[in-house]
Amino acid sequence: MSDPSLYTFPSPLEGYRDLPPLPNEISDDGKSYINPPAEKPSEAYEKFVAPIANDRRGGFDVHIYFYQTKPDQVTFVKELWERIRREFPELRIYKIFDRPVGPHPVGMFEVNIFTPAQFGAFIPWLVINRGPLSALIHPNTNDHRRDHSQRATWMGERFPLDLGLFKG
Incomplete structure (x- = not known):
């Protein structure tokens, strides 16, 4: 379901057409372009872009997977879960599931991210x-279905999800 041909995509330039051409001046590093200053920072610094949720369910979910049959991963996931709860208490952190649940084929726990600032801190x-x-x-x-496939980003090994649980 991550096949891009299954979806439509609006032009990234929507709302930015008919503006003066961008300069071709190269910065001191010799590789990047010098951009003109913006009138104001992008709203994406303050809230997630539509149609991403900006409500109590959170804009992003992070599912952290582990093989529940590997003792070293079980120990590591418990330690990581505790560290996240201590260092990022403003995020919603779910219990550790020691078995497959929903579309997820192995054990995991979930973290909900509510703001772009939280995303910018937690993901790195x-x-x-x-x-x-x-x-x-x-x-x-x-x-x-699209959120878990075409719009998804993976760190590490990619796991096959049971997308059949999502209707449509």
């Missing part, structure tokens, strides 16, 4: 601290 932290575990990061829109 997880990149460094997830150890041998895999993580699925997906937005929360009203299209669960």
Whole structure:
């Protein structure tokens, strides 16, 4: 279901058409372009872009997977879960499921992220601290199948999800 041809995509330039051309001046690093200053920062710094949820369910879910039959991963996931609860108490952190649940084929726990600032802090932290575990990061829109497939991002080993649980 992650086949992009199954979906439509609005132009990324929607709302930015008919503007003056961008400059071609190269910055001091010799590789990147110098961008003109924006009138104001992007709203994406303050809230998630539509159709991502900006409500109590959270804009993003992070599912952190482990093989429940591997004792070293069971120990590691418990330690990671505790550390996340201590360092990121503002996030919603679910209990550890020691068996497959929902579309998830192995044990996991879930973390909900509510703001772009939380996303910007937690995801880089997880990149460094997830150890041998895999993580699925997906937005929360009203299209669960697409959120868990075409819009999903993976860290580490990708697990096949049972997308048949999502109707549509």
